[in-house]
Amino acid sequence: MKARVHVMLKNGVLDPQGEAVRHALGALGFDKVEGVRQGKVIDLDLAEGATEADVTAMCEKLLANTVIESYSIELQ
């Protein structure tokens, strides 16, 4: 099984990298961009028998810092 984990800074937490990207897009003339948030994608190759609950535990323990980040899991 494969799992894709998306980790994003929570809403309300300043994302300076996203802001920098937004400015750069604006400078390139893409003036219809009102906001950019930058996160990360982590792909996991899982062994037989792994469950979504396992991936959730991984997110809670290591992959996301839930003080500042939210995560979502896509199983493939």
Place this chain on the structure above:
Amino acid sequence: MKAAVVVFPGSNCDRDLAVAFEQAGFDVSMVWHKDSALPEGIDIVGVPGGFSYGDYLRCGAIAAQSPICKAVIDHADRGGYAIGVCNGFQILTETGVLPGALLRNAGLKYICRTVDLKVATSESVFTQGYSAGDVIGVPIAHHDGNYFADEETVRALQDQDRVAFTYADNPNGSVADIAGILSENRRVLGMMPHPERAADEGHGGTDGAAVFRALAGMVTAA
């Protein structure tokens, strides 16, 4: 008087921290990240600055899961003294020993210079060598020093007098200008600025030395 300094792959302020402890009179043991126990009878553990595990995933995230960090958490849970500087502060927040998290600097730049810090409280073993309101010059060197905690946590830190240092001129966007905080029992200090880099005449300033002198005073008095 015994101190332990943890060394992770990527630590680069471990020796500076050890020297600052030694100058204050501590015997210092260096402890490797793969060790699972701290030396017997230590009075304080130092978690140094640097880029543990290359800052992969998040600053301090992987270090926080290392065997030695479990021992550091146990030490803190038992009421032991600990200080985390810069990456060490990030690690202590990742372990949950201290609340909050460190984000990318608001200005996006890596900042390396001496800044003015205000001593917010002298009511801790780390800050008792200062008076509240003192302004001291201490170097910072970080890319992810923007302290963040939710409103409730920040209010609790302020209400419980657990903000140790604030920036006189906030360089990185930290909430409420916070540069360093104390644990609930006031025995763990985490701070982004480097007092160990302002602890000797050769550093160009000695404003940070009082942190280590005060720690030595605490141990001698005990």
